[in-house]
Amino acid sequence: MNGGAPRTWQQRIAWRLTVILSALVLFFLMAPILAILPLSFSSGSYLTYPLPGLSLRWYEEFFTAPRWTSALRNSVIIGIASTVLATVLGSLAAFGLARWRSRLKPIVLAVVLSPMIVPVVITAVGLYFFFAPLGLTASHAGLILAHTALAAPFVVITVSATLQGFDMNLLRAASSLGASPLTAFRRVVLPLILPGVASGALFAFATSFDEVVTVLLLAGPEQRTLPREMFSGIRENISPTITAAAVILTLLSVGLLVAMEGLRRRSERLRGLVPR
Amino acid sequence: MTSSALRIGEPSLRLRLRRAERGQRLKAFALVLPLLAFLALTFLVPIAGMLWRSVEDGEVATVLPRTVEALAGWDGRDLPGEPAFAALAADLREAREAGALPAAARRLNYDVNGYRTLLTTTARRLPSPPEPGRAAETLLDISPRWGEVETWGAIARARGPLTDFYLLAALDLKRTADGTIVRAPEDTAIYLDVFGRTLGIGASVTLLCLLLGFPIAYLLAALPPRRSNLLMVLVLLPFWTSLLVRTTAWVVLLQSEGLVNGLLVWTGLVDEPLRLIYNRFGVYVAMTHVLLPYMILPLYSVMKGIPPSYMRAASSLGASPLTAFRRVYLPLALPGVGAGCLLVFILAIGYYITPALVGGGGDQMISYFIAFYTTETVNWGLASALGAVMLLATLLLAGVYGRLVQGRSGTGDRGL
Secondary structure (H helix, E strand, O other): OOOOOOOOHHHHHHHHHHHHHHHHHHHHHHHHHHHHOHHHHEOOOOOOOOOOOEOOHHHHHHHHOHHHHHHHHHHHHHHHHHHHHHHHHHHHHHHHHHHOOOOOHHHHHHHHHHHHHOOHHHHHHHHHHHHHHHOOOOOHHHHHHHHHHHHHHHHHHHHHHHHHOOOOHHHHHHHHOOOOHHHHHHHHHHHHHHHHHHHHHHHHHHHHHHOOHHHHHHOOHHHOOHHHHHHHHHHOOOOOHHHHHHHHHHHHHHHHHHHHHHHHHHHHHHHHHOOO | OHHHHHHHHHHHHHHHHHHHHHHHHHHHHHHHHHHHHHHHHHHHHHHHHHHHHOOEOOHHHHHOHHHHHHOOOOOOOOOOOHHHHHHHHHHHHHHHHHOOHHHHHHHHHHHOOOHHHHHHHHHHHOOOOOOOOOHHHHHHHHOHHHHOHHHHHHHHHOOOOEOOHHHHHHOOEEEOOOOOEEEOOOOOOOHHHHHHHHHHHHHHHHHHHHHHHHHHHHHHHHOOHHHHHHHHHHHHHHHHOOHHHHHHHHHHHHOOOOHHHHHHHHOOOOOOOOOOOOOHHHHHHHHHHHHHHHHHHHHHHHHHOOOHHHHHHHHHOOOOHHHHHHHHHHHHHHHHHHHHHHHHHHHHHOOOHHHHHHOOHHHOOHHHHHHHHHHOOOOHHHHHHHHHHHHHHHHHHHHHHHHHHHHHHHHHHHHO
16 A cells, blocks of 8 residues: 555655545546436426425426437437347457457457547448438437447457456366357356446446437437437526436436446456366 | 377377367357447448548539530639530539539539529529520620639539548648649638647646546555545446536536536625636536546556555655655556546547537537538538548547557566
């Protein structure tokens, strides 16, 4: 622990300073998210403190107004479909990449990860030109394809990280004990990499659920998602319903974070069982 | 005995091994193939299509084929001859009847302002039936602009099938009729400014993230795991929170009746609410907030690998804490600083949503213009050219990032 046990007075001051600065930065990171939570329970229609009174009317609006319910439905449909696609494609690719020895591998890896690096607006514009003649703009299918492309790299990275600690000898052991390759995969590999696959899926879902640039360019009025609805909400008339939506999305993030942490622990425990 | 037996068995063994290896390699590649094919269709081909659009130029040649042909050998110094005028008159007449004029008019209007009006007025006022041999006279009668070399230059530049017009325009350049490249006129030369602004905002946000991220990353790396895990949650929660939620939060906080202004006025620090949003300040604050975790995480992962004993060794050798930090810790943390800065910078220059929501008209970055020309004004060539320039910049930076991260894991192994 460097600095954990400060000895000289200079070190003590430096440590105090670090702690104070860090506290300020953490406050900067967390305060905005916490500050809008109470506004969603306001009974007034202005987003200002002090609150005139408490009510759940904005939550009621969020769950009943057609523009919000249809946005929620679209987000869930597109999110789940692209998560399934990205998880299957990404996990297979990660498994292949882990066993592939070739000089081409860095190039293939760069291609597979590039949707993460290329600015989303470029991907979105390219897809806009490409999808328009195919009739895929203003369709759920087009958005699912777009979000799958954006989310798949995250699955590849997460599953690859899990596979790094995976001992391929286990597969040989399984087949020497008479397991068919499929059985070996299902009974030995899958349980071990499942936490990685699951966290990849969570990453993919979060990516799709939060994505708004491709939605702005590709979606028609029928495909507007939650972030897209919030975007026009901020632009046009900022009503407290947005803060209700924000609170619900934040709760979802907390849920995702907790799930990720649980999966990470589980994966570490499982890998601890693997003899090295 | 054994050695001769091995030698006899060797070729077939090696052959079998190689065959098995090849089978393995094929099987592994077959697993990667679905994703590769998927990305080819939903990512690589669309982006290649966008790049193609930035150099493709076929509209004018389709609508004004005879004119384009008549201008093929033209040097662009003097006015073209009667045949070119006659060809244009014939093309315009035909295009007007077919209703094909708007496509060419739009393309030529990108190049020279007012071309749309010129083309439609000319087409409308052409005499019918045509008067052979008097085309030049007639056109000059309709508009004196047909007597300007640049008016013809615009058609010559748009003859296709390929053009550098859009790419040059994205860099505030244009060709004159005789082919020399000059600076674009003031009123259209805005893109170097926008690129400069994009890089400037990116650099400022990167610096802010580094200043705010360094102490917290240091603290996280130095604390015992139990306590650092708790603090890490406070870094990860904003990281997992929707971008739109965080941007909404800043709009609510920074608006003139918002919490921040309310506090400032209440404490008497200011008399009037400050303008904190819909300007550059708002963009810096919101973007730094969104990108800070991307700085903290790489910094933390490098700092975690710096053995605390190094700092103790430095101070036991008589270095002051500051010297030890500067001479020992900082050089070791540098790869993390580099990786974090590059990552934040690459992400920052691609930003669109946050500046669009918390910035003013003068704070929009290049992504905004790409989307704007795609959906609002439908100048796809320019949108693609701006995208091409940005893509090139991003890929170069990503290449440097890749080197840096690779180099880091290399030195990390040696260090251990």
